[in-house]
Structures are given as structure tokens and as C-alpha cells.
Amino acid sequence: MSDIHKLSGAYALDAVDEFERAQFERHLAECEDCRLEVASLRETTALLAESVAVPPPASLRDSVLAGITQVRPLPPVVEPPARRAAWFPLLVAASVAAILGVGVAIWQPWATSPETDSLTAAEQVLRAPDAEEVSLDLGEAGRATVVRSVSVGKAVIQTEDMVSAPSGKDYEIWLQVEGEMVPAGLMEDDPDLTMVLEGDAAEATAAGITVEPDGGSPAPTSEPIALFDFSSAT
Template sequence: MSSDIHALSGAYAVDALDDIERAQFERHLAECEACRAEVRSLREATALLAEAVQQEPPAGLRDRVLAGIDTVRPLPPLTSPASAPLTPVVSSDADALGTPASSEASGSRRTRRRFPALVAAASVAAVLGLGGVVASQPWKDETSQPPSAVDQVLAAPDAESWEQRMDDGAKVTLTRSEKLNRAVVTAEGMPELTDEQVYELWLQHDGRMVPAGVMDGESGTLLLEGDPSTAEAAGITIEPAGGSEEPTTEPIMTFPFEQV
């Protein structure tokens, strides 16, 4: 049990004492008006906490918090003033009889007794200040993902693009980043192929075409395989399903890298 029975008022208010402590504190409570007032205030505070209703946080709360997180300077921790040097106290007859030596000591005890009430009051103020909203804060954005390799190429500072169109309006754009040594092809509205055909991408090295990937459909984005930074050009052919090791048809598009 606590050496300061006044400190048990918070635990008593929320029924957190055992039978022995409760009996002892209730005997004290009958003689201490300060503790009775403190218990009443704590019980009122806990009753208000029970009225909180779980709701969805306001729309845009997370965005506003994250938008300002880089501009808010954390405050330094609160520290207590340096304690004054202790002065020896000469005992008096009053001290010997148990009379407090100064009002400072009794004030300190009152502060200790009021601390649980202040904590409870702060909790209530926080709940009421939020309009009774009790919700987990979405500080962690679990849906965010690092940029993909395709996104990195398209957003690279040295990215260069070349676009070609077919007579039927189909468009193919090749984007290459020499620094990342990656290239991306984006196709829109390519002519439909049979189930036995695919569009295959190629990188040209020393005049030889090297497989760089297969497009499954007539539109989409493909990260090329291989080494585009040392390639001379890129091309697209129509190949049997699954692709080929070497082109079996003439390229329907070529992208000379010296022009990209």
C-alpha cells in the first residue's frame, strides 16, 4: 500500500484497490474533505470518458497532419527549475510534536494529491476537445509503396523519350535513362494479334538484335530487359507466341538510340 494514503484517491475512484486498501482509504475518506472532493471530481471525469463515441476521423485529417509534419518544430522537454540548496533546519519544540516546519511541505503534499486529478482532467479535456472522437491515428501509411522500376525510369532527370505512330493511330513511346541503364516501352492501340502471336521487343548490340521482352497485349507498359545504355537501337517485331531468340519478321518499329 502507498505510504501516502492521499495518493490512493485515483485508484479508489476507478475501483482499483483491494479490500484491505479500500477499507483503510474509506476510513481516511471519512476524515479528509480534500480527498472526498478529489474522488468526486475523478468519478465525474471517468463518467465523461465513457460518453466518447467512436467515429471516423474528419476527412483530410491525415493529409493535413502529414502536410505540416515537416514544418512543426518539436518543443524542448519541460524541465524543473534547479532546486535551491538545502538549508539545515534546527528542530524546534513544534517539530518535535509533529507540527509541519513550513507551509512549503504541506503544499508539496497537496500537489502530489492533486496530480492524479490533473491527469484525469487532461484526459477528459482531450476527449471533449476532439468532439468525442476516439479513433486510431493513421500515422502509418500502409498503402504507400516505393516507386517501381518503370516509374523510376519515367521520372529520371536524364530520361529521354521517342514516339512513333502507325497508320492506324497506334502509338509507341520508348523512354530510356542512361544513368539507370533502363528503358521502358509504352504501347497504345497496337493492332490486335492472333493467339499464336506476340509483340517482341529487341535491343540492338553491334548490329545484332537481342531479346528484351514480350508484350502480352496491344496496349501496356514494358520494362525492357538487357543493357539499353550500350545498345544502338531498339525494335519491335511480331513473333510466335512465347517469343523468339532471333527476329523472324521485319521490325514494325525501330528506335535508333542516337536519336532518342
Template sequence: MSTAELHTLTGAYALHALPEEERLAFERHLGACEACTQEVRELSATAARLGLAVSAVPPPGLRERVLREIATVRQEAPPHSTSERSGVAPGRAGRWSSYALAACLAAAAAFGGVAVWQNQVAQDARQEALQARQQNEQLARVLAAPDARTSSGELEGGARGTVVVSRSANRAVFLASDMARPPGGKVYQLWFNDDGSMRSAGLMDPSATDDTVLLDGPVDGASGMGITVEPAGGSEEPTTQPVALMDFPDA
């Protein structure tokens, strides 16, 4: 590949669209060509900004069509390249350059939907990790609280449940072992027993037979807890008879 041809690959390189052999040759060329280095830097920055700005998901096949265009359209070489000395008319070169830049920007926009989606996934994962860490910290505080009190008992089907209550933390933790999985489309829902009035305290993992759950919400004046089988996502109030009722330990 000639030096003149290498000068035309800045856009494809900035979009990671070069075959391995051409990529390696172009990277060797970059080490000795400041003009191409600068152009790659600017095109990469433009592609990144477009990727963050565009939220629409690209239509199927757009990426392939754009990359095919890039393969057939030449960019204008940097001013010092041999193309200016070859007698090519400036107007024609300018038109090809415009087409190539448009192709590069279109490719960057096409990748933008994916970039935004990936960024959103990363943000969601960080948020979930933060929530899980905060919940684990609260759970550990309840279990390690000086006033933590424990009550255990046998549950339906031979399962065993233990509830730990800390009045100073105003929270409770439920630990279950050997629980049968709920029927398909159902979930175990936990409830605070406020003197006969049931208040939702969160859901158990329907795929786990052993689970440790920080009850959702303060203990306040609850005297115990219950477990019912509810539709996936839970219910605002119990819709079935409790499969288990447990009293909270005395303070």
C-alpha cells in the first residue's frame, strides 16, 4: 500500500473499520505522519461526540451500508501528500472529501444508538450495584446490632425461617432455608403484621430456596411478619392465606 493510499484511511481508522492488515500498516504510518495523526484525533473526537448525542437506534443494515460506502469513497489527502502534485482538480477532490466525511459522520451516528444504549446499561448496572451495596450494609447493621433479637421456626413443607429484629435500627431481616419454589408466575411476598393489618415488606427471590431478605420498610410497631404467595411483582395487600406467620422476638 502506497503512502498516498495510507493518507486516505483516517476516517475508516477512526471508526475501527479497517481490516487487521491495513490497520497495522496505517498505525505504522501514523508514527511518521503528524497530519494524519491530527486528522484521526479530530475524527475520533467527532465520532465520540455524535455517539453520545444520538439516542436513536440505527435501522438494521445501516452499519454495513455505510462501511461499504467508506470502502469505495476516497478522502482528500492531507495538503502535503502526493495527490496535490498529481494534477487532480481541487473541486473534484473536495467533492470526494465531502462524501467521505459524510460517510464517517453517518457511521458515527449509526454507532451512536449503540453507544447510548451501552452507556445506559452501564449506568443501570452501577445503580443496581450501589443499591445492592447499600442494602447489604443495612442488612449487616441489623444482624450486628447490639439489640438484635432472633426468632426461628418451622415453615410449610419442612422449610425453616429465622427473623432478626433490631429496634434501634428499626429494621428486620428474614432468613429462609429449604423453601419450596413458588408456582410459575408467582412469588413469595413478605408482610409486616401491624396488629392484624398486613403491610408489604418486599419480595423474595422466586428462584432461591435459601434467601436472606432485608424487610422493606421500618419495623415500627409491627408484632410479627407473614408470607403469602402472590402474582409476580407482588400485591398491595395479601390475596392468599399466609403460608407462614412468625412473631417478632421481644425487645
């Protein structure tokens, strides 16, 4: 600007841009007349503002708030997604395949065969490599066999044509551990029964069957009708 003095009014009203402000402030440092004029203009502006200031009506706030609800906000600006290189999906697929491959390699040593998973508790005992059995002929009462596996820690009793227990009585089976008879379950009224004995059979030395009151007993109340000595197992 050829006559920078003319900026005094605009400067006093803060109506200049940053370039003009910097230029005029350098001029103010050297021009006392402009400094006095700017000070006078600012004082006059302040007095005018005070004289014409009018408090806003009470309804202004309500009207502004009501108008806001009618203004439709602009949707947010969404940056377009960065384009991925054509090889990126291939890299992801290869990474997933590599991870899955490692997972299979890690878990295979612990995997069990489908045949083992499908075996019942009784079949696991009967098919165990260390399974040993004791069979007894009970005469007219039928036949019973106890099979034990120390590695599985369980024993199974199998009966053939076994007669029912007397009325009001139950057959109860026991494991002999350290010389004591430990309850191993009540036998169902089934002539051809396969039943897994309760408790740990690994330390047992024998198994026995007694006739007990209906519902069983915590300890034998009669002599065994069958005693399976594991020391004679085959």
C-alpha cells in the first residue's frame, strides 16, 4: 500500500489481514501520529459500543434453541479407504495357512484316534493291553467275570444268565482294598450285565458280590456269593 497511514482505521477495528497487520505494526513503532490516531479510534469505538448496547430479548435464547432443531447437520467426511496392493490378500491367505500349518504340527502329538474317543468306559477297560480277568461259575445263579486294568484304574463285571436277587434284596459288588471291602455299586437286575465298578481298582486285590438289603449297605452284611481274586487273574 502506497500510503500505509490509511490503515489506522482498519487496524483499530481489527479489519486487516495478517500481512497488513504485521506491516502496519512495524509502521506504528516509528509513527507517533498513527499511534495516537489508533488509540483515539479505539476509545471512540468502545464508547459507541457502550452507548448502543442493548440487552437481548428473553425470547432470543428460546428461538435460537428451537432453530437448532431445524438445522440438518452435514454428514461426517469419510476418507476413502487406501487402496491395497493386489498382492495383499495373497499375503494374508499365505499367513493364515502358515499359522494353521504350525497349529496342526503342534497339536498332532496329543491327538487321540477316533477309535479311542468312541470307546465307552467299559470298553476302555476290556480292550486295555493290561486287562486281566477272573471268571466264576455260579452254578444255577449263572456266570460272572470281572476284568481289571491297572493302567485304566477300573474294573468291569460281566454276567451271563445271572438270576435275579431275592425279593427285597440287591446284589452289591465290592472291591477289596488293603483287606477291607469297599462299596463299588449295586448291580442292576439284568441277567447279561456289563457294569463298570465304582472306585479305583488299581490297588484292589479282589472283588466280591454279596446279597444286601434293598438299596445296598455301607459294609457287607453277608458272606460273598462270589469272590474274584485278582492274584489268579489271567
